Amino acid sequence: MASVQTFYLPHFPSNPIYIALFKDVSNASFLRQQLLDANTEFDYAFLDATMILSSTHLLAALFRTLNDSLHNRLKSRTIHSEIVFSLSPNNNIAEAFRRFGISATTNSLIAVKISMSPPSPSNPLSIESVQSHLTRVVQGTQMVFSDETLLGLTDLERLRKVYKLDSGKVGGGGAGKKGRNGKEESVVNGMNGFEDEVDGRLEMESVILGIMALKGS
C-alpha cells in the first residue's frame, strides 16, 4: 500500500513536506468539519485532488506558501490554509477553499502537512506520525502521489474554468479542445493522443504557475 511521501523543496531544506493522496474517500464531511472546528489535531491542508493538475502545480503552491511564510506575510490564519489560498487565482480566501479545499462531496483527497523544522528525535512530527494519524482518520484508499495518478483524477474542464484559460489557446489536453497545434490536427494513426495530452497539460501548467505567482500583485 502506498504511504505518505516526504518532499523537500530546493532552498527550503529544513521544511519537510508530507503529502498523501487518497481515493474513494467516504468521510470527507467529517474531515471538513474538523477543519471548521479548528481541531488542532487536524492541522493539514486538505485539497480536492481533482483540482490539482500535477505535482509541479502543488509544489509551486507550496513554494509560494513557504516563501510568503519566510517573509512573514501570510494572508490566512495558518500555513496550511495558506497552501489552499496559494492555489487560487484571486485574493478571495473563502472562494479558494470552495474551489481547492475539501468539500462534503470530495472523493479524491490530497493531505499536505508542512513541518517548520527538520526531522529529529525531538520533533513530534515525522513521516510515521503523519501516516499513522491519516490512516486512522481518513476512510479511503491510499494512492501514490504522482503525476501518473493525478492524470486520471484531474478535472481539466473545471481547472480551465477556475484559472480562466478559455480565452487563449492554452492546454489541448485529452478533451479534444483546440490546443496549440489545433490548427494542424493531423493525427498520425491516432497514436500521438497520449503525447498531445501530456503536452497540453505541460502548457496549461506553465500558465497556471504564472497566474499563481502573480496573484496579489
Next chain:
Amino acid sequence: MTYAPAPAPTAEPAPQTHPTLTLPAPFATSPDPPSLLTQGAEAIIYKISFLTPSTSCALKYRPPKPYRHPTLDKRLTKARLLAEARVLVKCRREGVRVPAVLAADWEAGWVGLEWVEGGTVRGVLDGWVHREEKEGAEGEGGKEKEMLDLMMRVGRAVGRMHEIGVCHGDLTTSNLMLRPFKKGKAKREEKDSTRDTVAPTQSSREAVRAQLAAGKGTVSAERETAMTAESTAPAPAPVTQDTQEGREKEDTAGSPTLAGDIVLIDFGLATQSSHDEDRAVDLYVLERAFAATHPAAEPLFREVLRCYGESYKGARVVLKRLEEVRMRGRKRSMLG
C-alpha cells in the same frame, strides 16, 4: 499549534558566487548555491534548481540600487518586475513561445523563469558567418536552406508576438533563443516541417517511432524520477543521459542542428502595445542586430521580414511603417 515566522534555514552558508551581492531569502542561505549566469544594468540572472532538484530555473534578480531613494527604488523594481512577468504570462496564455513564469516575489525583487535549453540565434548567425567565410561562395545549398527555414521561424515568432499586442522593446538576435526539440517532441518537428513543405528528415521520423514504441512521454517519466519521494539527493541520471545523446546527435551531424523552436526571451523592456510604430521599431532594432553580425546576413533578414509579413493581419502595414523608421532611425523626430 502555532507557526512562528520561519527562521532562515539553518544549513551552512553556501559559497557565494558573487561576493559583493547577497541574494534575497530563501536563495541566500540555500545549500544549493545559485550560479551566476549573466548581469545586465538592471538585473542579474542566476541558474538555480527549483521545485525539484533536477529542474532548472533562471532567477532574474533586480537588486536594490543604493543611489535611489529606498521608497522609489522599491516602487520602480516592483513596477518593472511585474510589467515583465505580466507580459510573459500573457504571451504564454496566447501560445507565444516565451519562458514561463514559475514564481515571483516583487517585494524581494526576483522572478523565477522557466529554463530554456539551447543557444541564441546570435550564436547561430555568428557560426554561419564564420563557416560562410571559410567555405567561400560555394557553401553547400542544404545549410542555406536550413538557415532560411530558421529565419522563417524567427519571422513567425515575432509576428505571433505582435499579433497578440505585445512589443518586445529590445528585440536583438541575442534575445532570440533556438531551443532544440526534446526527444519527446520530435513529432512537432515533423508536423512543423510538413507544414513548411520541407520533407521531414529520416532521423526525426525515427525519433517519433522510437518515442511511440516507448509508449509514454519521456517528459512525464523524467519528472517522475525527479519527484520520487524522499528525493533529497538530486537525480541527475536522466538529464545527463539526455544531454549526452543530444551531443552525440550534434557530432554525427557535423555542425549544430538548426532545428528547434524559437523562444523569445528578456521582456524587461516589453510593452503591451499594438501601435504600428512600436512594432516597426521592434523590427528595425532586429534588423540592426542582423546587420551588425555581418553584411552577409542581410538576405537572411529579408526572409524574416517576408515571413513576418505573412504571419498576421496588419503585418503589411507594419512593414510599410518600417521603411519610414529606417529613414529616420528608432527615435521619432520632435521637429516640425
